[in-house]
Amino acid sequence: MLFEIIMTICFFIIGASITSFFQCAFYRKINGPGAFGEKRSFCENCGHRLGVIDLIPVFGWLLLKGKCRYCGSRIPGRYPLAEAIGGLSFSALFFVSGLSVKTLFGAALCTLLIAISLYDVDTRRIPNVMNLLLFIVTAVYVICGGLTRRGLISSLAGGLVIPALIMLLAFLMEKKTGRQALGGGDLKMLAGTGLLLGTGLSILNILFMSLFGLVYAAVRRKKKTDAFAFAPFISASTFVLYLFGRQIGGVFFGDVWSSL
Numbered sequence: 001m002l003f004e005i006i007m008t009i010c011f012f013i014i015g016a017s018i019t020s021f022f023q024c025a026f027y028r029k030i031n032g033p034g035a036f037g038e039k040r041s042f043c044e045n046c047g048h049r050l051g052v053i054d055l056i057p058v059f060g061w062l063l064l065k066g067k068c069r070y071c072g073s074r075i076p077g078r079y080p081l082a083e084a085i086g087g088l089s090f091s092a093l094f095f096v097s098g099l100s101v102k103t104l105f106g107a108a109l110c111t112l113l114i115a116i117s118l119y120d121v122d123t124r125r126i127p128n129v130m131n132l133l134l135f136i137v138t139a140v141y142v143i144c145g146g147l148t149r150r151g152l153i154s155s156l157a158g159g160l161v162i163p164a165l166i167m168l169l170a171f172l173m174e175k176k177t178g179r180q181a182l183g184g185g186d187l188k189m190l191a192g193t194g195l196l197l198g199t200g201l202s203i204l205n206i207l208f209m210s211l212f213g214l215v216y217a218a219v220r221r222k223k224k225t226d227a228f229a230f231a232p233f234i235s236a237s238t239f240v241l242y243l244f245g246r247q248i249g250g251v252f253f254g255d256v257w258s259s260l
C-alpha cells in the first residue's frame with residue numbers, strides 16, 4: 001500500500017514537472033530566448049530570477065499564493081492548473097494500470113498530448129513534428145499489439161477513414177458558416193489518436209471531445225464567437241478512452257465491442 005502511495009506521488013511529480021518544462025520551453029520559444037536576458041526562469045513582470053521554491057510545480061504557486069515573491073504581481077492560474085492536470089494524468093496512469101507496458105506507453109502518449117495541448121493554447125497551432133511523433137508512437141504501440149488487439153484494419157479505419165470523414169464534415173460546415181470549424185493540425189492529431197483507439201473508440205472520441213468542447217464553450221465567459229484551441233479537448237478525450245477504452249467501449253457497443 002505504501003509502495004502504491006509513493007509511486008502515485010512520484011508519477012504526479014513527473015507529470016507536473018514535464019508540464020512545467022513544456023510551459024517554460026514554449027514561453028521562451030514564443031517570447032524569444034532573450035527575454036530579460038536570462039537563461040534561468042524569471043518573473044514575467046519584474047524579470048527577477050526565480051528561486052527553487054518558485055519553480056516547484058503547483059505547490060510553488062500555492063505557497064506563494066499566486067503572487068510573485070519579488071514584485072507581488074499575479075502569476076496566471078493556468079500554469080499551476082496545467083501542472084496539476086499533467087500530474088493527475090500521470091498518477092491516473094499508475095493508479096489504473098500499475099507498473100505495466102500500458103502505463104509506460106501511456107506516459108509517452110501523455111507527454112505528447114500535454115505538449116500539443118499547451119502549444120495549441122499558446123499559439124493556436126500544432127507543429128507537424130508533434131503530430132508526426134504522436135502518429136509514430138501510436139503506430140509502434142498498435143504494431144506491438146497494444147490496447148485491445150483489434151487488428152490493423154480497425155486501427156487504420158480509425159486513423160484514416162474517420163479523420164477523412166471529419167475533414168469532409170468540417171469542410172462542409174466551413175462552406176456553410178464561413179468559419180473554420182476544425183484546424184488542419186487538429187485533423188492530423190485525429191489521425192494519430194484514431195490509429196491508437198481504433199474505429200469504435202474513435203467514434204466515441206469525436207463524441208467526447210465535442211462534449212468537452214461544448215461544456216467549455218458554455219462555461220467560459222468570453223464572447224461566443226471567439227475560437228479556442230481544440231487540442232486540449234482531443235487530448236482529454238483520447239486519454240480517458242486510452243485508460244478506460246475497454247469499459248467505455250463495452251457500455252456503448254456491448255458485445256460487438258471486441259470486433260470494432
Ligand SMILES: [Zn+2]
Nearest residue numbers: 043046068071
Ligand atoms: Zn515579479
